[in-house]
Amino acid sequence: MSTTQWPLWEVFIRSKQGLNHKHVGSLRAPDATLALENARDVYTRRSEGISIWVVESANIHATDIDDADSFFEPSDTKIYRHPTFYEVPDGVKHM
Amino acid sequence: MTQAEQERRFLDKIDREIKIEPNDWMPDEYRQTLIRQISQHAHSEIVGMLPEGNWITRAPNLRRKAVLLAKVQDEAGHGLYLYSATETLGADREQLMDDMHTGKAKYSSIFNYPALTWADIGTIGWLVDGAAIMNQVALCRTSYGPYARAMVKICKEESFHQRQGYESLMKLCNGAPQQKAMAQDAMNRFWWPSLMMFGPSDAESTHSDQSIKWKIKRFTNDELRQSFVDATVSQAQILGLTIPDPNLKWNEDRGHYDFSEINWEEFWQVVKGNGPCNKERIAARLKAKEEGLWVREAANAFAKKRAMKKSA
Numbered sequence: 001m002s003t004t005q006w007p008l009w010e011v012f013i014r015s016k017q018g019l020n021h022k023h024v025g026s027l028r029a030p031d032a033t034l035a036l037e038n039a040r041d042v043y044t045r046r047s048e049g050i051s052i053w054v055v056e057s058a059n060i061h062a063t064d065i066d067d068a069d070s071f072f073e074p075s076d077t078k079i080y081r082h083p084t085f086y087e088v089p090d091g092v093k094h095m
Numbered sequence: 096m097t098q099a100e101q102e103r104r105f106l107d108k109i110d111r112e113i114k115i116e117p118n119d120w121m122p123d124e125y126r127q128t129l130i131r132q133i134s135q136h137a138h139s140e141i142v143g144m145l146p147e148g149n150w151i152t153r154a155p156n157l158r159r160k161a162v163l164l165a166k167v168q169d170e171a172g173h174g175l176y177l178y179s180a181t182e183t184l185g186a187d188r189e190q191l192m193d194d195m196h197t198g199k200a201k202y203s204s205i206f207n208y209p210a211l212t213w214a215d216i217g218t219i220g221w222l223v224d225g226a227a228i229m230n231q232v233a234l235c236r237t238s239y240g241p242y243a244r245a246m247v248k249i250c251k252e253e254s255f256h257q258r259q260g261y262e263s264l265m266k267l268c269n270g271a272p273q274q275k276a277m278a279q280d281a282m283n284r285f286w287w288p289s290l291m292m293f294g295p296s297d298a299e300s301t302h303s304d305q306s307i308k309w310k311i312k313r314f315t316n317d318e319l320r321q322s323f324v325d326a327t328v329s330q331a332q333i334l335g336l337t338i339p340d341p342n343l344k345w346n347e348d349r350g351h352y353d354f355s356e357i358n359w360e361e362f363w364q365v366v367k368g369n370g371p372c373n374k375e376r377i378a379a380r381l382k383a384k385e386e387g388l389w390v391r392e393a394a395n396a397f398a399k400k401r402a403m404k405k406s407a
Contacts, residue, residue: 005189006395008182025245026179028188030391031398042172045165046252065118066096 002056008057009035013049021053029054109310114240117183125309128302130184131200132311134151134191137177138202139227140170142195142376146210147219155213162259163216169252176245183241196381198368203227205288207370212282214267214274220260222282222289222327228253229323230293238310261330275335282331285337289356291362293320299359318326324352 006028014019024043029035035054043049062069079085088095096104100380101120108115115121144190154160178188194200203225210216227274231253234246297303306312314322323336331338342355364370390395 005187006391025176026182027364029177031401034394034398041168042175043166045172058308060119065116 006030008062009039009054010057011035011073012041012053012055013043014051015049017050022049024048026057104328107223109238112310114243115238116240126184126231126310128269128306128309129242130186130191132306133177133181133184133242134186134194135183135201135203137174138195138200139190139206140174140177142202142206142380143223144170144174145376146206146208146372147216150210150213150216153213154216159263166256167257169241170288173245173249173252176248177242178224180239180241180245192380196377196384198377201366202376203292204362204365204370205292206376207365207372208284208288209372211284212281214264214277216284217260217263217267217278218281218285220256220258221294221330222260222285224253224256224260225327226289226292226323228257229319229326233313233319236310236313248337259336259353262268264334264336268336278334279336286339287358287361288365290320290324291365292355293317293323295359295362296357313400321351324354328352 008026008028008029009032010026011024013024027035027038027042032054036052039052039054044052045075050062075081102122102295105119105121105125106116108119115125130182147163147170148167151160151163151252154163178191181191182188189361191200195202205226208366210219226398231246231250235243235250237243264278267278294300295318297315300316307315328338328343340355342353344353346353365373
């Protein structure tokens, strides 16, 4: 049948001032303008957002799930980056 | 990593209630089961627009019309969330739709029944969306991340669907005797097809066992059907409508309502394509696809033209 598949876009929405844009899902659209309008209709029918980003899915680069363990390992081993690593006497305040 | 090692890791995640995400390794059968189930769900949302869409221009007043329009729009949105979820599994959206058109993929058998009167619209909201919600609330905890997230969003939006239906029926039931009779008639026609929405009985269900093990499904068809009956009886009483089942009665020992056996012959007939509206529904979907083709092509041509202007 038809082979007019539109490109896939990832949709990010800022729900209110002061918060990050957050990934909410994807949709298909022929261009960015229509992707934004479709995103409004599909993902913000109940005032879920005040700003939308759309990015063509093909332009997203991601970490490889199979390398995740080694890729993130450097931060797993550095527990001294967390405040709870350090011992402070009970009486010390405002710290 | 060996296949066995991958599989062990996958099952370990399932055991620990860690969601499976699109790029994670998963057994091929898990992927295929999800594509089948999610696409069937997506098709149901889209085909579900047809019986109701037919009543938008005939709604009795502007309020009901605006509400029905919003509900049908939601269903289009829900179909899209779900098609997107299938795409994260590598499925081709166009192919999935073609599979529905050829009858290879199914949609909920309930939409093969006609919406004959205005009371049917209220009844669809109350019973059909009610049954769908019972199923979908359980799916919010399904093991595949994108499906679970789509379900959470759908459940949030869909609770108005059931309430508006109930409210609309309440009006009819408190209205003229003819209006009440129309509501009862709708109830009589939609009760059994609504119970059939939960699918074949557990003994007959081919996919249930593995789906429960993989936590794609959290409850069996019969468990969900029972929950729906238990929840609906008192709602019918408040409307003053009679559920068309002489064997419906509270069973103290079980702590559930007993009800008659479903007419499975009818169920399988409708699933196999011989329901009152199967052909009409598929014809409407094909017509929409074919007659909308030029719009999709024009949008593509326009996007290309604009991109060329930009780069020039």
